[in-house]
Amino acid sequence: MTQKANDFFDQYKAGKISRRELMVGAAKLGITAAAANFMLNAAGTRALAATDFDWKKFNGTKLHLLLNKHPYADAMIADLANFKSMTGIDITYDIFPEDVYFDKVTAALSSKSTQYDAFMTGAYMTWTYGPAGWVEDLNAYISDPAKTSPTYNWEDVLPGLRASTAWNGVPGAALGSKDAKQWCIPWGYELNSITYNRKMYEKAGVEPPKNMPDLVEKAAKLTKDLGGPYGIGVRGSRSWATIHPGFLSGYANYGQKDLTVSADGKLKAAMDTPQSKAYHKLFVDMVQNSGPKNWSTYTWYQVGTDLGAGASATIFDADILGYFMNGAGNKEQGNLGFHAFAANPEAKAPTPNVWIWSLAMNAFGTQKDAAWYFMQWASSTEHDTFGATKMDFVNPVRQSVASNADFKAKLDKSYSGYFDQLQASSPGAQIYFTPQPLFFDVTTLWAETLQKMVAKEVPVDDGLDQLAAAINKQLSDAGLG
Numbered sequence: 017m018t019q020k021a022n023d024f025f026d027q028y029k030a031g032k033i034s035r036r037e038l039m040v041g042a043a044k045l046g047i048t049a050a051a052a053n054f055m056l057n058a059a060g061t062r063a064l065a066a067t068d069f070d071w072k073k074f075n076g077t078k079l080h081l082l083l084n085k086h087p088y089a090d091a092m093i094a095d096l097a098n099f100k101s102m103t104g105i106d107i108t109y110d111i112f113p114e115d116v117y118f119d120k121v122t123a124a125l126s127s128k129s130t131q132y133d134a135f136m137t138g139a140y141m142t143w144t145y146g147p148a149g150w151v152e153d154l155n156a157y158i159s160d161p162a163k164t165s166p167t168y169n170w171e172d173v174l175p176g177l178r179a180s181t182a183w184n185g186v187p188g189a190a191l192g193s194k195d196a197k198q199w200c201i202p203w204g205y206e207l208n209s210i211t212y213n214r215k216m217y218e219k220a221g222v223e224p225p226k227n228m229p230d231l232v233e234k235a236a237k238l239t240k241d242l243g244g245p246y247g248i249g250v251r252g253s254r255s256w257a258t259i260h261p262g263f264l265s266g267y268a269n270y271g272q273k274d275l276t277v278s279a280d281g282k283l284k285a286a287m288d289t290p291q292s293k294a295y296h297k298l299f300v301d302m303v304q305n306s307g308p309k310n311w312s313t314y315t316w317y318q319v320g321t322d323l324g325a326g327a328s329a330t331i332f333d334a335d336i337l338g339y340f341m342n343g344a345g346n347k348e349q350g351n352l353g354f355h356a357f358a359a360n361p362e363a364k365a366p367t368p369n370v371w372i373w374s375l376a377m378n379a380f381g382t383q384k385d386a387a388w389y390f391m392q393w394a395s396s397t398e399h400d401t402f403g404a405t406k407m408d409f410v411n412p413v414r415q416s417v418a419s420n421a422d423f424k425a426k427l428d429k430s431y432s433g434y435f436d437q438l439q440a441s442s443p444g445a446q447i448y449f450t451p452q453p454l455f456f457d458v459t460t461l462w463a464e465t466l467q468k469m470v471a472k473e474v475p476v477d478d479g480l481d482q483l484a485a486a487i488n489k490q491l492s493d494a495g496l497g
Contacts (some may be wrong), residue, residue, distance in 0.1 A: 025059035031482035061098040064398050074386035075104030078236075081390075082121060082135035083111040087340075088204040088373050089136065089309035091407035092394055103417040105386055125150040128285035128380045133387040139181045140256075143451050145376065147185040149331045152377040153197035157388045168392050172414045176446035177202040181374055187452040187496050188277035195273050200374035201395050202413040204403075206367035207445040208265040209437055210357040211338025213348060216242055216329040228266050228298050228359040231332070235306035238329040249319040249328040254467060257337040260449070262332030263299060263466075264369040266359030268448040270295050274452040274458065275491075283452060283496045285484035287462070290488065297476050300469045312467045315320055324348055332357070334371065335437060336410050343408075356440035367444040372413075411438055418442065454494055458487050 023040070047055065052380065065071050082090045089111060096107055110132075112120050118141065124132055125145060137145070145151045157163050158170050165343035169180070179192025181200045189196075210231075212224055220241040225231035235247030251258040265437060272295060275288045284337075286292065301312055308322065316337060322328040331338060342352040358366045375391045377384060393399060397416060403409025405422040410419050421495050427435040449455060465483040468474045474482070491497025 025055045033494055036188060058098060058379060060101050061398060064167060064396065065102045067165055067167050071103050072229050074389055077383060077386040078106045078108065079133045079383060079387055079390055081107060081109035081130060082124065083109050084117040085111055085113045086373065087408040090152050091314055091403035091409040095252050095399055096406060103389055105389060107390065114385065119206045125378065127487045130380050130382050132378050132383040133383050134377050136374055136393055137374050139447060141182060141456055142181065142376060142457060143453065146183065146197060146199040149440055150379055151378050152384060153195050153199065154201060154377065155198045158198065163385060164392055165389055169397060172397065172416050173202055174415055174442060174445070177372055177413050180370065180372060180447040183451050188283050188450055191451055195316040200376040200494065202372050203375050203395055203414055204409055205370050205372040205411050206334035207334040207370050207411065208261040209335045209368055210330060210332055210355045210372055210443055211323065211335065212330045212355060213326070213351040214432065215351050216245060224353065224355040225357070227361040229361065232298055232302045233301055235330060239306045242329060245327055245329050246308055247329050248302055248425065249308060249322050249331040250333065251319055252311035252314040252467065254301070254460060254464050256456050256463065258463040258466065260369055260371065261334060264448055265367065267295055267441065268369060269359040269367045271365045273450065275452070277450065281304060283450070283491050285487040286468065287480045288484040293477050293480055296469065296480060298319055300476055303470050304341060305456060311470065323350065323352070326407060337412050339434060350430065354431065354437040356437045358360055365444050366441045368441050369448045370445045381496045453494060454496065455492055461486060
């Protein structure tokens with residue numbers, strides 16, 4: 017493209033011309049829509065490079081990344097040429113599907129390998145990686161003006177996500193405390209909410225559910241009236257991943273906790289309260305009456321594909337799972353609606369638990385400052401905007417990007433209700449688990465108990481009493497309870 021064309025896009029990025037003027041002018045210059053997208057993002061990179069910050073400091077460096085196969089990684093790879101152009105840093109990567117990805121991460125970190133400079137992770141995993149000394153505390157990088165661009169604007173990242181990725185390593189201590197270490201930085205996230213099939217709801221004559229009792233009732237009616245599809249899809253496999261999505265989001269909305277922390281720091285299971293038992297009964301009844309037949313085998317994959325194939329009418333799971341099931345290649349493309357959901361009828365707003373795909377730095381890496389350059393670019397406003405508006409990078413972690421007019425227009429065009437759902441749900445989006453080293457053991461045992469209650473192998477009250485006793489023993493044996 018000519019310098020004249022580049023200058024034109026730079027004027028838009030600097031706020032000197034409107035978007036309408038940009039589009040009209042681009043058409044006069046014979047610039048196609050695809051080329052305009054590329055040039056707009058390149059203009060953003062030039063604007064970032066023009067700040068009073070030495071982006072070329074590590075020119076010629078080569079970094080190696082470990083990535084999970086995911087649309088977030090796809091968006092980053094599609095934008096890498098701009099990073100290389102701005103910094104002179106070359107990027108290579110290994111990419112693996114999720115079913116083996118975390119084994120690869122654990123193997124690399126536990127062996128103190130220097131192979132990878134930075135990698136994708138979930139916040140829950142850093143509760144192991146951080147205290148073990150496998151990842152860097154990023155506070156020192158974020159707060160150092162010699163290492164971080166003045167335009168980075170860390171405060172723009174949603175506060176619930178910043179806090180959820182920071183922990184001081186003390187079992188039971190609040191996430192995001194003043195002495196917490198920033199073990200990773202949020203990159204993209206999914207909150208748990210309601211996605212529903214609008215055609216099926218219209219056929220059954222029901223509105224989107226307002227709360228948990230309403231969901232239980234409507235899921236049963238949908239199952240009865242639709243003559244095939246079942247009413248509600250939720251996860252059921254024996255895994256921590258069954259507890260963390262819709263189940264815990266609703267549980268937290270009722271004010272319930274997984275563990276309590278005493279004044280002397282001792283942890284105790286909290287699943288055996290009357291309020292917890294009442295919530296479990298609602299959830300168990302819902303699955304028994306309106307869930308899939310093979311519920312105890314269901315992971316996120318089965319929950320999503322059933323919705324996309326028209327086998328279920330609703331999911332209480334990740335909003336981005338619903339987003340992708342509404343996209344191309346799915347039978348129900350364009351039929352799905354999104355709805356903010358406060359499970360407790362007395363709650364004022366949703367409190368969705370979250371999964372946060374984040375970026376972490378290998379503590380054994382040998383090019384940490386250069387790796388931070390990549391990490392801050394990948395989590396910058398410029399790249400976040402590119403991903404959200406041009407790729408499937410939902411949900412953006414920055415408030416400025418989540419409110420971006422182009423992002424809203426993209427969602428409103430094809431994803432009915434998604435933008436409003438995200439705006440209503442994101443203020444309460446955070447991790448609602450208690451951080452502690454037995455997290456995966458506790459939640460897997462919880463999922464196993466949930467399976468037994470749904471299968472009617474144990475009454476809900478008895479099952480939760482037994483669960484609390486088993487977890488308390490684990491905590492005591494580990495010196496935590």
